[in-house]
């Protein structure tokens with residue numbers, strides 16, 4: 001029997017260190033994020049990053065030769081659950097999106113030269129990156145519609161197109177761009193990815209798109225802003241193609257699969273933090289003669305939140321285990337399930353915590369309002385929930401068949417999907433009863449005879 005819900009003791013000790021480090025060093029820093037300059041932030045976080053490296057926990061998602069630990073997804077998931085409590089923690093552990101996903105993509109698909117030129121400095125924190133796939137004019141949820149084109153001209157590809165929501169794009173040194181290289185074939189085979197340095201002629205960072213995260217951006221570019229980017233006849237050397245022409249979709253899948261598990265585990269950390277805040281308040285605030293914690297409607301909030309967190313956690317760890325055992329492409333359904341369930345669980349947990357805090361919860365004096373705005377984005381980013389539900393439903397339906405129409409009196413055979421009178425569900429009780437009587441009738445007759 002291999003079912004086991006325990007973490008091995010060595011790794012459990014590491015996780016305890018991470019938890020204490022997060023509580024004592026990272027959480028206090030959070031409140032300064034919006035008040036300090038980028039240089040000051042670097043000064044504040046450099047020594048923390050060094051401590052993470054000294055504990056061999058830097059960029060754990062990568063293989064050892066790239067400075068990571070080569071942990072599988074289960075171990076990574078448990079780490080991300082702790083880091084998820086704070087939105088600044090992933091950056092201090094070298095696994096901040098989009099850099100972490102881009103590093104993984106370059107590690108998987110890049111050649112030696114690309115790894116040397118882009119991946120190593122990215123991991124060392126010397127370069128920053130962004131992932132540029134979604135376009136404003138076509139549905140981002142259906143990347144087969146991408147219009148940005150890359151045409152080979154001598155030793156260079158010429159890229160033309162418009163993207164938006166390129167997170168971190170306005171601060172990035174290079175962008176990983178998805179473009180159509182062969183419009184004659186299906187986009188699954190006709191799309192490719194390129195490393196595009198932001199200082200190339202023709203790359204224009206148009207703006208950081210104002211959004212629920214940064215509704216009123218001050219002038220200048222925002223850390224973590226979501227950029228609109230125009231590519232105007234950008235000439236990219238041929239060597240900047242990642243993998244081969246046509247690899248775009250395969251690379252995108254490889255990049256997004258593990259990332260979704262890390263995201264979902266981080267959402268569990270966020271949701272737990274919201275629940276911690278909710279319980280503390282419920283045990284502190286009195287109204288109408290009792291503590292909020294004594295009111296059944298508030299107890300319902302707490303119970304529902306705990307159940308949703310624990311069940312999502314199990315689903316996530318199962319998906320992580322499935323991926324370690326069977327790989328990314330065979331774990332599509334499991335990954336889609338945690339994407340959908342994770343966003344719902346997160347949103348509900350924060351929403352209920354805000355409710356319990358009342359006006360204080362709605363105010364920016366508590367972290368909940370910012371967490372709530374971020375949680376809203378999770379239902380859209382990395383593919384909207386609806387698209388993941390389609391995947392889940394399609395994969396589920398593959399395990400079933402409709403009832404076949406039986407042949408009729410004329411002897412004509414029935415066809416699957418044909419609507420005919422008398423097409424009864426497999427579970428139809430009178431039909432099953434009739435069959436049961438045929439099967440067990442002798443025994444019943446024997447019983448009647450004996451009585």
Ligand SMILES: Cc1cc2nc3c(=O)[nH]c(=O)nc-3n(C[C@H](O)[C@H](O)[C@H](O)COP(=O)(O)OP(=O)(O)OC[C@H]3O[C@@H](n4cnc5c(N)ncnc54)[C@H](O)[C@@H]3O)c2cc1C
Nearest residue numbers: 131132133134139140141165166167377381382383384386
């Ligand atoms: C905060 C944030 C960060 C992001 N970062 C990046 C990034 O770094 N790089 C990048 O390239 N992109 C990024 N995106 C973009 C993101 O990937 C897209 O927003 C997403 O794929 C949805 O595309 P869309 O916005 O064009 O919505 P659309 O594709 O227009 O979809 C709109 C809605 O249509 C519905 N819908 C779509 N398909 C179906 C279906 N099959 N069945 C039922 N309903 C459906 C859904 O409700 C969906 O929300 C980010 C988005 C956000 C919000």
